[in-house]
Amino acid sequence: MSGGVRVGEPSxxxxxxxxxxxxxxxxxxxxxxxxxxxxxxxxxxRRGEFFALLGPSGTGKTTxxxxxxxxxxxxxxxxxxxxxxxxxxxxxxxxPARRVLANVILGLPSTxxxxxxxxxxxxxxxxxxxxWPATLSGxxxxxxxxxxxxxxxxxxxxxxxxxxxxxxxxxxQMQELVAELCARHRPxxxxxxxxxxxxxxxxxxxxxxxxxxxxxxKTIDLPHPRHRDGPSFADHRRLFLSHLGVVTASx
Amino acid sequence: MIAVTLERVHAPDETANRPGTExxxxxEVSETATQPGSGAFPGAGVSERxxxxxxxxxxxPRYLGSRRxxxxxxxxxxIGVPLLLLIAWWYGSSSGRIPPDVLAAPSSVLxxxxxxxxxxxxxxxxxxxxxxxxxxxLVGGGIGLLLxxxxxxxxxxxxLVDPTMQMMRAxxxxxxxxxxxxxxxxxxxFKIVLIAVSAAIPMYAYTYLGVRNVxxxxxxxxxxxxxxxxxxxxxxxxxxxxxSILMALRISLSVSLTGLIAAEQIGATEGIGYLVTLAQQxxxxxxxxxxxxxxxxxxxxxxxxxxLVERLAMPWRGHVVAR
Numbered sequence: 001m002s003g004g005v006r007v008g009e010p011s012x013x014x015x016x017x018x019x020x021x022x023x024x025x026x027x028x029x030x031x032x033x034x035x036x037x038x039x040x041x042x043x044x045x046r047r048g049e050f051f052a053l054l055g056p057s058g059t060g061k062t063t064x065x066x067x068x069x070x071x072x073x074x075x076x077x078x079x080x081x082x083x084x085x086x087x088x089x090x091x092x093x094x095x096p097a098r099r100v101l102a103n104v105i106l107g108l109p110s111t112x113x114x115x116x117x118x119x120x121x122x123x124x125x126x127x128x129x130x131x132w133p134a135t136l137s138g139x140x141x142x143x144x145x146x147x148x149x150x151x152x153x154x155x156x157x158x159x160x161x162x163x164x165x166x167x168x169x170x171x172x173q174m175q176e177l178v179a180e181l182c183a184r185h186r187p188x189x190x191x192x193x194x195x196x197x198x199x200x201x202x203x204x205x206x207x208x209x210x211x212x213x214x215x216x217x218k219t220i221d222l223p224h225p226r227h228r229d230g231p232s233f234a235d236h237r238r239l240f241l242s243h244l245g246v247v248t249a250s251x
Numbered sequence: 252m253i254a255v256t257l258e259r260v261h262a263p264d265e266t267a268n269r270p271g272t273e274x275x276x277x278x279e280v281s282e283t284a285t286q287p288g289s290g291a292f293p294g295a296g297v298s299e300r301x302x303x304x305x306x307x308x309x310x311x312p313r314y315l316g317s318r319r320x321x322x323x324x325x326x327x328x329x330i331g332v333p334l335l336l337l338i339a340w341w342y343g344s345s346s347g348r349i350p351p352d353v354l355a356a357p358s359s360v361l362x363x364x365x366x367x368x369x370x371x372x373x374x375x376x377x378x379x380x381x382x383x384x385x386x387x388x389l390v391g392g393g394i395g396l397l398l399x400x401x402x403x404x405x406x407x408x409x410x411l412v413d414p415t416m417q418m419m420r421a422x423x424x425x426x427x428x429x430x431x432x433x434x435x436x437x438x439x440x441f442k443i444v445l446i447a448v449s450a451a452i453p454m455y456a457y458t459y460l461g462v463r464n465v466x467x468x469x470x471x472x473x474x475x476x477x478x479x480x481x482x483x484x485x486x487x488x489x490x491x492x493x494x495s496i497l498m499a500l501r502i503s504l505s506v507s508l509t510g511l512i513a514a515e516q517i518g519a520t521e522g523i524g525y526l527v528t529l530a531q532q533x534x535x536x537x538x539x540x541x542x543x544x545x546x547x548x549x550x551x552x553x554x555x556x557x558x559l560v561e562r563l564a565m566p567w568r569g570h571v572v573a574r
Contacts, residue, residue, distance in 0.1 A: 021305050070312035080309035155308070 021080075022047045022156050022188030023068060028077035030063055037063050039212030041077070045205075047155065048186040052193060052203035054240055059209050061192040065160050068190060082155035082188065086148075088162040092141035094133035094148075101129030104148045112151065119147040123177060139170035143177070150181060157187040163198065175202060179224070196244070200236045201226050208243040216243045355537035360544065363537040372521075377545075380522040383439070383514065384507045387446025392503050394447070395454025396496065400484055402455075403462025403492070416455050424449040425513055437518025442511075449510035450503040457502065461495020462488055490565075497561055504553045508546060 023045040030038040037060030045051045055061045066072040067079055069087045094103045105116040117129055123143040133141060142162060149157060159178070163171040179202050182189055193199055199206045200220060207217040218239070222232055337357075343349035344356035351359070367373040398416060401408035427448060435441035465488055473487045489496065515524025523545055530538035 020307075021309065024306060024309060068312060070315040072316065073314050073318075079312060080306060081312050082308055083310055085312070 020047045021045065022049070022082045023190070024078075024080045025064075025068075026078050028064070028067070028079060029075045030060065030067065030072065031075055036212050038067075038074075041209075041212075041214060043207075043214065045156075045188050045190065047082070047188050050182055050189040050191070050202060050204045052191040052199035052206045053209055054193060054196060054199050054206060054244060055209035056244060057194060060212065061194075061209050062160055064209070065158050065190055065192045068156065069158050084152060084154050085156040085158060086150075086152050086154040087158040087160060088142070088145050088149045090161045090164050092133070092136075092138075092145040094136075094141055094144055096133050098133075099129065100125070100131050100133060100136070100144050103133060103144060104129075104151055106148060108151070116147070116151050119151040120144070122150065122181065123147045137170075139166055139174060142166060142174060146174075146178070146181070150185065153185070154187045157182070157189045159189060159191040159193075161193055162191075163195070164193070171198075178202065183224070196237050196240045197228055199240065200233060201228065206236075206240060208240055210243065210245075216240070352536060355540045359537040360540045363535070363541045367541070376521050376523055376526055380511055380515065380524065383442050383522065384446060384504075384511055387443045387510065388450045388500075388503055388507050390443065391447030391450035391507075392454045392500065395451035395499070395503070396458050398451075399455045399458025399499075400462055400489060400492075403459045403465075404484060404488060412455075413459070416452070416459075419448075420452050420456060424452070424510065428513060428517070432517065441517075442514035442519070445514045446507045446510040449506045453502040453506055454496075454499045457495050457499030458492065461492035461499070464495070465491040493565055494561075497557055497564070500560075501553065501557050504557075505550065508549065 021044055023043065025041055025043040028038050028041040028043075029036065037058075041064065043064075053061050053064065063072055065087075067074050068081050069085060094100075095106070098106070101113060101116050101120065104119055105112045108116075113129075117126075120126060120128055123146050125140060125143055125147065128136075128140070128144070133144065136144065142165075146162070162178070163174050166174060175198060182202075189203075191199065191203060200222075203220055205217070205219045208215045216239070218236075220236060222230070222236075226233055228234075228237075340349070340354070341357050344351070344354065344358075349356075355363075364373070367376075398408075398412045402412040402416070403409070424445065428445065431441050431445055435444060469491065470483070470487060473483055478486060511522070512524040512527055515522040516528045519525040519528075523542060526538065527542045529535075530542060
């Protein structure tokens with residue numbers, strides 16, 4: 001159960017029940033036209049587990065995430081997921097015509113305003129509730145999107161390359177923030193990314209999707225916070241890169 | 252799935268109705284264990300997730316997207332409503348439920364059509380109207396397009412053109428009929444000018460809107476590569492604004508039909524508008540209905556033509572069309 005416990009958590013907490021799942025996918029298939037992107041995927045993600053899915057572009061990572069979000073229909077197989085699921089997309093997808101706080105509590109009653117403000121404070125945007133989304137920087141907008149996902153107290157948090165469009169510095173800060181928030185709220189996380197470092201840095205478990213199947217599915221047993229210059233970090237990175245078809249020179 | 256502990260739907264107002272849940276980690280001791288971790292910000296200390304089975308609380312994600320409609324069903328529904336109306340008309344007339352002085356029966360409308368076609372008047376009238384409408388829309392639409400692009404691209408153009416065009420927009424073009432007759436007489440010029448004015452206004456408004464909505468960043472980049480003036484307009488702005496411009500063309504064409512009726516009621520001896528006037532004078536309900544049907548068919552033809560243009564002129568948009 002290495003995935004359940006994180007170093008640096010405020011309280012050790014009890015392990016989630018041994019078989020307590022947040023996501024269970026069996027025999028999932030999905031094709032677009034003649035192209036089969038998911039070909040019999042089996043996947044279980046425990047409650048509180050941070051799962052990262054790696055893969056080159058066009059392999060169906062995002063499709064899998066969209067199926068979990070209910071945005072695509074599987075062609076075959078069963079998909080079960082915990083009820084409260086929220087998604088952060090690659091773009092912030094904020095509604096330009098509504099202020100930041102209204103965006104955060106989108107679909108919630110106005111009594112959720114206080115919770116929305118707290119969520120904004122948690123992502124470091126205290127006092128931004130009254131501003132318009134168009135005035136935010138890319139990183140700020142993405143933090144609003146994160147607050148919008150967190151205020152619903154997700155059991156499953158779906159992250160679809162949420163850092164891909166950010167600049168390198170902002171990306172590092174956002175990764176830090178996501179790690180911190182996930183450690184505090186403990187949703188099951190599905191992070192879709194093509195950034196190996198990001199996956200190894202954040203996730204309890206990393207899988208590589210290749211040719212419609214999970215080529216590797218490995219628990220990352222490193223303590224947090226993880227530094228990319230640590231020796232086993234590099235080992236993991238090399239392993240996943242080789243599964244992604246990237247040959248790395250050994251240093 | 253049987254699910255006990257976490258089955259509860261997370262009603263949106265729950266978040267706010269339970270004060271204290273969102274307090275600092277560890278301080279929510281009084282919280283009952285029935286809903287562990289459901290506050291907006293649950294403390295990390297509470298974690299009594301002990302469902303009866305591994306799959307408690309899981310569900311099949313509800314599909315939020317739109318389902319693909321079978322093309323045959325889609326086409327059937329599309330045709331179905333007009334077809335039903337047609338059947339109701341035919342049935343109502345033949346069973347006598349619709350008196351002939353309210354709505355002529357389909358058969359008598361068909362007879363009127365045959366009569367008109369046999370004398371060659373139908374083709375003559377259609378051609379005359381098409382010429383007037385075509386010329387009017389070409390001139391008026393062209394002017395509207397030019398002004399719309401000018402106002403959309405440059406601030407000076409906007410200042411020069413927009414206030415006047417907005418004022419023009421408020422004037423119902425039918426109010427111009429007496430003035431135009433006194434200027435141009437009741438001949439062809441009057442008719443074409445009236446249609447041109449009626450077509451120019453919507454063309455201007457939608458083109459302006461479309462140009463204003465062109466991605467500023469793309470225009471910026473094009474300016475950076477040295478594109479200015481007509482090269483910027485023709486190469487970048489107009490293609491990007493084409494969806495709006497074709498929408499404008501659609502509206503201009505249908506407005507031109509209104510202009511046609513107004514123009515051909517006065518001083519005309521041929522044309523669809525003239526036919527409407529005749530039908531009214533002789534109280535021929537069959538001809539009145541026939542005119543309405545001709546307009547409806549013209550609407551369909553315009554629509555199909557512009558769909559085709561959309562497909563040909565905007566290959567980058569696939570099969571997405573403005574409706």
